[in-house]
Amino acid sequence: MNENSENINSEFYNENYFNSPKKVLIIFIAFIITIILFYFIATIFISYGYREAMNATYFQSINTSGDNINNTLIIIDPGHGGEDRGAIANGLAEKDLNLAVAMKLNQFFILSGYTVIMTRTDDVLLYKEGQEDRKKFYDLRNRLEIAEKYENCIFISIHMNKFPLQSSHGLQVFYSDNDESSQVLAEMIQNESKLLDPTNTRKIKHDNNTIYILEKITKPAVLVECGFISNYEESRLLVDEQYQNKLAFILFCGITKFMNKTEISER
Known part of the structure; x- marks a missing residue:
């Protein structure tokens, strides 16, 4: 020194x-x-x-060599947005959680070489100039138009659930009955969700003409209620980033298993 x-x-x-x-x-x-x-x-x-x-690990185990899989477009739809907050409970707005999970699901597909379109990547409602008088209606119709203009695609809408009975919990998948493969897709995702929550006994349900997009869409399509934000314990999980990653990965697994098993014909 x-x-x-x-x-x-x-x-x-x-x-x-x-x-x-x-x-x-x-x-x-x-x-x-x-x-x-x-x-x-x-x-x-x-x-x-x-x-x-x-x-x-998992990505390498997926057979992505088939033309059908590589050519399948994944459309991820984070529900609600902008002025439409969706369900509100335990200090959480559904629209924010929908987008968070959807963005993580998007990354899993991109990392595995798939082509993905997201209906929104920001906190917005999808209406155009001149559609301000019926924002929510046009928002749903515009999301539907995005899906319908593409061939050889599947549509995944991400949502969160809410129910007055606070003990209600668990992921549940709703499917469109306009395409028979939608039910298969729903089953694949619902089955994978048991790895995340073995206590979840919920079954898949068809939309019963109560969910606009599933009622109208002609592509393989499901709406995933990822859990109940009205259940305090589950809401704490749904807001946790690590849990969101696990949830997105479970969805990714179910969807890719569906694409490996099912031939999605061009429409």
């Missing part, structure tokens, strides 16, 4: 240095910035590692 370094160190540790409020504030701010940067970098590496692990 040279003389200059000794002088620097003695000055740094001099009690008068820390008696300056300005210098103490600078040190404190530098410390906080360091902590924030460390957290940000760690989050990126953890997220990347999670995706890589999934890609190295």
